[in-house]
Amino acid sequence: MAYTIENHDGILTFTIDRPHIRNAVNEQVMVGLEELAVRAREQDIRFVIITATGEQAFCSGGDLSVFHELKTEQQAWPMLNRMGEALYRIKTIPVPVIALINGMAVGGGCEIATACDYRLVKSHAKCGFIQGTLAITSGWGGGTYLFETIKHDAALKMLADSRAYSSAELLDNGWATAIVEDDLDIDRFLASMNRILPSVHRAYKAMAIRKWQETNLKQRVDQEIEECARLWAQDEHHQAVDRFLNKSKK
Numbered sequence: 001m002a003y004t005i006e007n008h009d010g011i012l013t014f015t016i017d018r019p020h021i022r023n024a025v026n027e028q029v030m031v032g033l034e035e036l037a038v039r040a041r042e043q044d045i046r047f048v049i050i051t052a053t054g055e056q057a058f059c060s061g062g063d064l065s066v067f068h069e070l071k072t073e074q075q076a077w078p079m080l081n082r083m084g085e086a087l088y089r090i091k092t093i094p095v096p097v098i099a100l101i102n103g104m105a106v107g108g109g110c111e112i113a114t115a116c117d118y119r120l121v122k123s124h125a126k127c128g129f130i131q132g133t134l135a136i137t138s139g140w141g142g143g144t145y146l147f148e149t150i151k152h153d154a155a156l157k158m159l160a161d162s163r164a165y166s167s168a169e170l171l172d173n174g175w176a177t178a179i180v181e182d183d184l185d186i187d188r189f190l191a192s193m194n195r196i197l198p199s200v201h202r203a204y205k206a207m208a209i210r211k212w213q214e215t216n217l218k219q220r221v222d223q224e225i226e227e228c229a230r231l232w233a234q235d236e237h238h239q240a241v242d243r244f245l246n247k248s249k250k
């Protein structure tokens with residue numbers, strides 16, 4: 001199994017469980033995120049947490065060993081669109097969604113975290129939209145969500161930098177909600193959330209969702225996906241992925 005979903009007293013935790021491959025997203029993880037989006041809409045759910053197994057990685061994005069088989073725009077679009085739909089469903093979950101970033105979050109991994117309402121970043125974790133180094137843009141909606149999340153210049157810089165930022169940089173640019181060292185820090189954050197009635201959390205989330213609907217967030221995500229699919233088909237992208245996969249084999 002590539003993931004687990006556990007409900008403890010209304011806190012629904014999704015854990016990507018592919019640490020050997022830095023928790024990269026394959027078809028099974030996509031199925032898991034789709035299941036999460038359904039279960040998170042049940043009435044007893046108070047918060048959702050998305051995290052991953054181990055200390056090394058939260059998620060290294062799409063599983064390039066699988067997705068590298070997609071060569072053309074027409075082949076790439078269904079994969080990008082499926083994840084785009086799943087992440088939009090996660091973004092609009094009616095309760096707060098917390099990314100617990102236990103390690104590296106790069107590429108699509110950074111997009112998953114950006115779709116969440118809060119990002120608790122372990123101090124050793126580094127995160128970045130490194131897609132530029134693969135000659136593509138973000139393609140699961142994460143770039144669009146970034147512009148909803150942090151200041152315009154910081155967002156544009158983070159996308160264009162195409163490198164992993166330290167936790168201190170992520171706190172500084174507003175992407176990280178907090179840096180956490182251990183379970184105690186996480187418990188403290190959840191305790192602060194628990195002080196307020198679930199119905200109040202739901203009402204505030206509904207306010208944010210209304211804004212996203214009125215500003216055509218989904219339409220903007222769809223445009224991001226289409227642009228990424230176009231870039232995906234270029235030789236520069238395939239060559240960059242070849243370099244990464246062949247480096248691993250040496």
Ligand SMILES: CC[C@@H](C(=O)O)C(=O)SCCNC(=O)CCNC(=O)[C@H](O)C(C)(C)COP(=O)(O)OP(=O)(O)OC[C@H]1O[C@@H](n2cnc3c(N)ncnc32)[C@H](O)[C@@H]1OP(=O)(O)O
Nearest residue numbers: 020021022024060061062063064065107108138139140248
């Ligand atoms: C597809 C959608 C697109 C989007 O819309 O955003 C993307 O997500 S594109 C994918 C972007 N992701 C990457 O380019 C990240 C690639 N990975 C890395 O840069 C590094 O692995 C890391 C995440 C910085 C971690 O480095 P390190 O701790 O040194 O581990 P290794 O590099 O040795 O990796 C261990 C093992 O895992 C394999 N691996 C890692 N990430 C991926 C991946 N995304 N897809 C496939 N395989 C991956 C890596 O090849 C190693 O394998 P072995 O050598 O066989 O052990």
